[in-house]
Amino acid sequence: MKRLTPFSYFEPATLAEAVEILSGSKEKAYLLAGGTDLLIRMKRGEIAPPALVNLKRISGLSSIEREGQSGIRIGALTTIAEIEHSSALRASHTLMAEAATALGSPSIRNLATLGGNIGRASPASDMAPSLIVLKARLNISGPRGNKQVGLESFFTGPGTTILQPGELITSVFLPDPAARSGAAYLKLGRGGGMDCALGCVAIFLTLGNTDTEVKEVLVAVGACSAIPMRANKTEALILSGSLTDGHIQEAAMAVAAETSPITDLRASESYRRQMVQVLFSRALKLSWSRARSSKDTH
Amino acid sequence: MNPLYVGKSIPRLDGLEKVTGRAVYSVDLALPGMLHGDILRSPLPHARILEVDLSEARKVPGVKVAISGRDFPFMFGGMIKDQPFLAIDRVRYIGEPVAAVAGESELACQEALTKIRVRYEELPAVFDPRDALAEGAPLLHEGQENYTRFGPFESVPGTNICSTSTYALGNVQAGFEAADEIFTDEFYSHAVAHSPMEVHAALAQYSPDTDSYTVWSPTDGPHRRAKELSDALGIPINRIRFISMYSGGGFGGKGTLVAEGLAVAMARFSKGRPIKVVFTREAELTASQTRHAAIIRLKTGMKQDGTFTARQADIVWDKGAYASKGPDVAKRGSLTVFGPYRIPNLELVSRLVYTNKEIAGAYRGFGTIQVTWACEAQMDIIAEKLGMDPLEIRLKNCMQEEDLYINGQVMRGVGSKETLLKASQAIGWGQAKSSPNGSRRRGMGIATTLKPTVTPSDSYCLIKVSMDGSVTLLSSSVEVGAGQKTILAQIAADTIGVPLHSISVPHSDTSIAPFDFGVTSSRTTFHMGNAVRDAGGKVRRKILEWAQDVLKTDAARLNLIEGKILEEGVGERITLQALLAKIYQRGGSLLEVGHYSSAQSASLQASPDLQYMSSIFWMFATHAAEVEVDTQTGIVKVLKIAAAHDVGKAINPALCEQQIEGSVIMGLSNALLEEFKMKNGRILNDTLADYKLASMMDIPEIIPILVETGHAEGPFGAKGVGELAAAPTAPAIANAIFDAVGVRIRDLPLTPEKILKALREKK
Missing domain, CATH: 3.30.465.10 (Uridine Diphospho-n-acetylenolpyruvylglucosamine Reductase; domain 3)
Known part of the structure; x- marks a missing residue:
C-alpha cells in the first residue's frame, strides 16, 4: 500500500487557533476535513502538502x-x-x-x-x-x-x-427561497451511481403571476467549464419570454453555447455539449413543474 | 442412495470467516522478519535499458534489497518462456518491472524507488495489433523462435506474431457459392481489467540452506505455478512450495506468476527474510494482466431458410508485451467463434500479435467471451436481413444431442436448445413491448454460446480420516470465491457417508496436497469432484470392510450414512468413531488417494488428429436481456437479464446461481462501462474512479436458470458453470439495443456516446 510522505500535522481546537496556525505557517498548509479527495491526491503523489491542518476537532462547525x-x-x-x-x-x-x-x-x-x-x-x-x-x-x-x-x-x-x-x-x-419557486439538480455520470459528473445542471425558478411567466431564474452548470458557472445569458433568455417548449429549446441551445466543455477521460466535448442541453431542458421542466405545485408561501 | 448434501444449497463453508472479516488473504499476512517489496516500473512503452543505478537506493535507511533484471536474469512463462522477472535489457510496456527494492517499511521502499536512476534508449513502439502485423513494424521479440514453447504454439519468426493457428472443415468456397446471402462484418472486443477486490499480492521466502522457496499466493493453479518457477529457475519442483491463500477474486487474472515472480526474485537476495509484494490499484489496472482485445472478421454464408452454408473467421488477438496464457486463448478460444451451431463448412485463421502494452492473459471465458460477441452480434444481423426472429434462427441451427462437434467428437449432454427456450421464456420473448415513455425505448435481445473445458487434464486429492472419524480433504483446488471448498466437501460427505460438518478442507499446500491442473476452465467440480469421488469411494469401501470384520457380517449388508454403520434389516450397528477406535487402538489415520484424468475417456474420440479439440464436457448458456435506451442521452438501462445455463447437475444450486448472477454483472459491466483509455501506450484511467465498474445502481433484475442435462462422466452428473457465464451478456444487451432503437454497435464497449452518434447518423 502506498504510504504518505512525512508532513507537519496540526489539530487546532478552536477556529482562532486554526487561523493562527494557517497564518503563521511558513509551509503551505492544506486543510483536512473529510479527506476523501485530499488524501487520495496525496497518495497518488499529485500533491505533497508540507503541512496538514485537521479542522475536525473544532466544535460548532457542523450544524x-x-x-x-x-x-x-x-x-x-x-x-x-x-x-x-x-x-x-x-x-x-x-x-x-x-x-x-x-x-x-x-x-x-x-x-x-x-x-x-x-x-x-x-x-x-x-x-x-x-x-x-x-x-x-x-x-x-x-x-x-x-x-x-x-x-x-x-x-x-x-x-x-x-x-x-x-x-x-x-x-x-x-x-429562504421565494414563494412559487421550484428547483432541480440533474447530473450525468458514467453508469448509475458513484461517478464524478460529466455534466450537471442546477436550476432555481420563481414563477410570476401566471404559470408560464418566469419572475426569476438562476441556472448553474458544472463540469462544462473551468469553474461551476452561472449561465447568465441563458437566464436572460429564459426571462425574455414565457415558458413554452419552443422557448425551452431555444434556451437549451443558449446554455450549450454559453458553456465551454473539454474532452477528457469521462466524455468528449461534443457529447458534453449535447448533454448539457438535455440536462438543462429536463431540469428546467422539472423545476417549472415543481414551482407550479409549490405552495404559494413558505 | 439419495445424496444428503449434493443438490442442496448448503451454506458455504468459508462464509462465516469471510463475512466476519476473519478470512486471511495474502495482503493480510505478516511473517516474522518480513520485508516489504516495491517495484520500479517502466515509464516508456519500448526502450533499451542502458543502465540501472541502484547505489543511492541501497543507501536509504531500512532498505535491504535493491535489484534489477541483471541480478535475477531468468525467464518464465507457462506457455512460452518469453518473460523476464524484471526487465533485463529491454522494456516492452509502460509499467513493466525494471527494478525492485525490499525494506523494513513501505515508506523506505517508496523513497528508495525515487533514488534509482535508469538510463533508457527509446525504441519505436507499436500499440495496435494491425499496425504490429504490418511490414516493417517495430519488433518486440526478435528471435522469438528461440523461446522455449510448452505446447503446439507456432510463432512466425521475424514478425510480431507470437502464435498462429488455423482450422478448416469442409469447403468454405463451395459453401459460399451455395449461399443465398453472404454476410461480412468486423467486430471489436475490447481489453478489460479483471478488477478483483483483492489486488495481486504474494509473499516469498528463500531458504539459502536448502536453495528452496516458499510462496504464499492466491494463484488459481499452485502446482502449475510451481512448475513454471521450477522451469524458470532450474531447480526441482519440490524445492518450490506454494501455500495457497483465499483469493479475493481471480477471474483468470491470478492464473500466472504476477506478484509471485517479483517476490521470489527479491527473496533470493534477502538472506532468508520473507518479502511481501502488494500491488497498488494503479498497478493492478495498468501492470497486471488484461483480457485480450480482439478484432474478429466474420464471413458467413446463409440459405434463405436461415441455415448456414459456411463461415470464415479471421481473428487478431492483441497480446500485449508477453505471451502469458495468450497462445492457448488464441488457439482454443477462437474455435467457439462458430457458436453452438451446425455449420457445414468452416475456416479459421487466428493470430496472436505482440504489442507494446500491458500483458493480456486469461480472463473468464478464455477467449469465448470475445468470439461470442462477434458470433452473436452477427447472428442478429443475419436474422434481420433474412426476416427471421432472433430466437427462431438460433433454435433452427443450435446443436442437439449427439451432434458432431467441428472435430467430429460426438457431443453429449447438449442443453443448448433448452437454455434458449428457458431464457427467452423468462424474459417474455415475443410479448408486445411495453409502451415507450418520452425519449425512452425498450427492446429485447438474446445471445447464446458454448464452451469446452481444458482437455485432457488431471486432478488428484488425498482424503485423510483421523482416528475419531473426522475427515480432511487435501486438494489443491483453491477457493477462488466460487465455493470450491463447499462443493468438494458436499461430494466427499455423500461419497463417504459422513456428515458435512465432519469434513475440513484446508488451503492447498503443494508440499502436501497432490497435483491439480488448477481452478480454471470451470473444471473443478467435474475433475476434482471426480477425484474426490475416487478417494471417497476407496475410504468408504475400506471402512465397510473393517466393519464387516468387527461386526462379523457381510459387507454387502452394510451401509455408511452420516458417520454411522447400518446393517440391512437391523439398523444402526456402530458409529464410525467407535469402529475406528477399535481399528486404531494405538492411533492411526486412513489415507486414500483420488485421481481423475479426462485423457482416457472414450467420449473424446474425434476425427483423425483432431482429438485435441475435444472436450470432456460442453457448457451451454443463453442470456436474454431487456433494455431501455434513452434516445436523448444514449444511456442504456438494462432492466432484466434471464440467464439459462446448462450445468449438468447443480451440486449446490445457490452457488451456481451466484456464479450466474456474478457473471451477468461482470458481463454487463464490461459491455457498458469498462474501457481502458490509452494514449501512446499509457493507460490514463488507472483508478477505479475512472475505470468504471458497474455499481449496485447499474444492476438489473437477474433471473438465473439452471438447466440440468446431466453428464454421464461427471460427479452426480455435474459439468461446470463459472467461465462461460459472462460470454452471452454483451451480445444480448447489444441485440436488445438494436431491437429498441435500431442501431448496431460493432465495437465494445456500448457507450452512450457511440449509441447517440449512431442514432444521429441513422436519422
Missing part, C-alpha cells in the same frame, strides 16, 4: 441551523450525508438533499464535508451548482476577521478560489 426568518446556515464541517438527511433542509431547500444524494457513494457522503467540497473548487462539484442557484453566501474567517462572499464569485479556476492565506470557510448561508 444546520435556521437563522431567524431569513434562511438557513450550514456549518462547513457538515457532512454531505447530514445534508442529505436533514429534515430542516428538506423542508426549505430540497435541492440541497437532491444534490447531496448525487455525490459519490454513501460511505463517501459520510466523510465528505460541504466546506471541503466547496474549497476543493472542482469544476465537477455536485454541490456547487445547487448552492449557486440557491444564492449561497460563504462565511469566511481569516486573520483580518470575518467576511461574507457570494459563492458565485468564490471560484477562480479549477482548484483555485479567492481564499487568501490564513482564510477558511466556516459556514454557508442559504436565504
Whole structure:
C-alpha cells in the first residue's frame, strides 16, 4: 500500500487557533476535513502538502441551523450525508438533499464535508451548482476577521478560489427561497451511481403571476467549464419570454453555447455539449413543474 | 442412495470467516522478519535499458534489497518462456518491472524507488495489433523462435506474431457459392481489467540452506505455478512450495506468476527474510494482466431458410508485451467463434500479435467471451436481413444431442436448445413491448454460446480420516470465491457417508496436497469432484470392510450414512468413531488417494488428429436481456437479464446461481462501462474512479436458470458453470439495443456516446 510522505500535522481546537496556525505557517498548509479527495491526491503523489491542518476537532462547525426568518446556515464541517438527511433542509431547500444524494457513494457522503467540497473548487462539484442557484453566501474567517462572499464569485479556476492565506470557510448561508419557486439538480455520470459528473445542471425558478411567466431564474452548470458557472445569458433568455417548449429549446441551445466543455477521460466535448442541453431542458421542466405545485408561501 | 448434501444449497463453508472479516488473504499476512517489496516500473512503452543505478537506493535507511533484471536474469512463462522477472535489457510496456527494492517499511521502499536512476534508449513502439502485423513494424521479440514453447504454439519468426493457428472443415468456397446471402462484418472486443477486490499480492521466502522457496499466493493453479518457477529457475519442483491463500477474486487474472515472480526474485537476495509484494490499484489496472482485445472478421454464408452454408473467421488477438496464457486463448478460444451451431463448412485463421502494452492473459471465458460477441452480434444481423426472429434462427441451427462437434467428437449432454427456450421464456420473448415513455425505448435481445473445458487434464486429492472419524480433504483446488471448498466437501460427505460438518478442507499446500491442473476452465467440480469421488469411494469401501470384520457380517449388508454403520434389516450397528477406535487402538489415520484424468475417456474420440479439440464436457448458456435506451442521452438501462445455463447437475444450486448472477454483472459491466483509455501506450484511467465498474445502481433484475442435462462422466452428473457465464451478456444487451432503437454497435464497449452518434447518423 502506498504510504504518505512525512508532513507537519496540526489539530487546532478552536477556529482562532486554526487561523493562527494557517497564518503563521511558513509551509503551505492544506486543510483536512473529510479527506476523501485530499488524501487520495496525496497518495497518488499529485500533491505533497508540507503541512496538514485537521479542522475536525473544532466544535460548532457542523450544524444546520435556521437563522431567524431569513434562511438557513450550514456549518462547513457538515457532512454531505447530514445534508442529505436533514429534515430542516428538506423542508426549505430540497435541492440541497437532491444534490447531496448525487455525490459519490454513501460511505463517501459520510466523510465528505460541504466546506471541503466547496474549497476543493472542482469544476465537477455536485454541490456547487445547487448552492449557486440557491444564492449561497460563504462565511469566511481569516486573520483580518470575518467576511461574507457570494459563492458565485468564490471560484477562480479549477482548484483555485479567492481564499487568501490564513482564510477558511466556516459556514454557508442559504436565504429562504421565494414563494412559487421550484428547483432541480440533474447530473450525468458514467453508469448509475458513484461517478464524478460529466455534466450537471442546477436550476432555481420563481414563477410570476401566471404559470408560464418566469419572475426569476438562476441556472448553474458544472463540469462544462473551468469553474461551476452561472449561465447568465441563458437566464436572460429564459426571462425574455414565457415558458413554452419552443422557448425551452431555444434556451437549451443558449446554455450549450454559453458553456465551454473539454474532452477528457469521462466524455468528449461534443457529447458534453449535447448533454448539457438535455440536462438543462429536463431540469428546467422539472423545476417549472415543481414551482407550479409549490405552495404559494413558505 | 439419495445424496444428503449434493443438490442442496448448503451454506458455504468459508462464509462465516469471510463475512466476519476473519478470512486471511495474502495482503493480510505478516511473517516474522518480513520485508516489504516495491517495484520500479517502466515509464516508456519500448526502450533499451542502458543502465540501472541502484547505489543511492541501497543507501536509504531500512532498505535491504535493491535489484534489477541483471541480478535475477531468468525467464518464465507457462506457455512460452518469453518473460523476464524484471526487465533485463529491454522494456516492452509502460509499467513493466525494471527494478525492485525490499525494506523494513513501505515508506523506505517508496523513497528508495525515487533514488534509482535508469538510463533508457527509446525504441519505436507499436500499440495496435494491425499496425504490429504490418511490414516493417517495430519488433518486440526478435528471435522469438528461440523461446522455449510448452505446447503446439507456432510463432512466425521475424514478425510480431507470437502464435498462429488455423482450422478448416469442409469447403468454405463451395459453401459460399451455395449461399443465398453472404454476410461480412468486423467486430471489436475490447481489453478489460479483471478488477478483483483483492489486488495481486504474494509473499516469498528463500531458504539459502536448502536453495528452496516458499510462496504464499492466491494463484488459481499452485502446482502449475510451481512448475513454471521450477522451469524458470532450474531447480526441482519440490524445492518450490506454494501455500495457497483465499483469493479475493481471480477471474483468470491470478492464473500466472504476477506478484509471485517479483517476490521470489527479491527473496533470493534477502538472506532468508520473507518479502511481501502488494500491488497498488494503479498497478493492478495498468501492470497486471488484461483480457485480450480482439478484432474478429466474420464471413458467413446463409440459405434463405436461415441455415448456414459456411463461415470464415479471421481473428487478431492483441497480446500485449508477453505471451502469458495468450497462445492457448488464441488457439482454443477462437474455435467457439462458430457458436453452438451446425455449420457445414468452416475456416479459421487466428493470430496472436505482440504489442507494446500491458500483458493480456486469461480472463473468464478464455477467449469465448470475445468470439461470442462477434458470433452473436452477427447472428442478429443475419436474422434481420433474412426476416427471421432472433430466437427462431438460433433454435433452427443450435446443436442437439449427439451432434458432431467441428472435430467430429460426438457431443453429449447438449442443453443448448433448452437454455434458449428457458431464457427467452423468462424474459417474455415475443410479448408486445411495453409502451415507450418520452425519449425512452425498450427492446429485447438474446445471445447464446458454448464452451469446452481444458482437455485432457488431471486432478488428484488425498482424503485423510483421523482416528475419531473426522475427515480432511487435501486438494489443491483453491477457493477462488466460487465455493470450491463447499462443493468438494458436499461430494466427499455423500461419497463417504459422513456428515458435512465432519469434513475440513484446508488451503492447498503443494508440499502436501497432490497435483491439480488448477481452478480454471470451470473444471473443478467435474475433475476434482471426480477425484474426490475416487478417494471417497476407496475410504468408504475400506471402512465397510473393517466393519464387516468387527461386526462379523457381510459387507454387502452394510451401509455408511452420516458417520454411522447400518446393517440391512437391523439398523444402526456402530458409529464410525467407535469402529475406528477399535481399528486404531494405538492411533492411526486412513489415507486414500483420488485421481481423475479426462485423457482416457472414450467420449473424446474425434476425427483423425483432431482429438485435441475435444472436450470432456460442453457448457451451454443463453442470456436474454431487456433494455431501455434513452434516445436523448444514449444511456442504456438494462432492466432484466434471464440467464439459462446448462450445468449438468447443480451440486449446490445457490452457488451456481451466484456464479450466474456474478457473471451477468461482470458481463454487463464490461459491455457498458469498462474501457481502458490509452494514449501512446499509457493507460490514463488507472483508478477505479475512472475505470468504471458497474455499481449496485447499474444492476438489473437477474433471473438465473439452471438447466440440468446431466453428464454421464461427471460427479452426480455435474459439468461446470463459472467461465462461460459472462460470454452471452454483451451480445444480448447489444441485440436488445438494436431491437429498441435500431442501431448496431460493432465495437465494445456500448457507450452512450457511440449509441447517440449512431442514432444521429441513422436519422
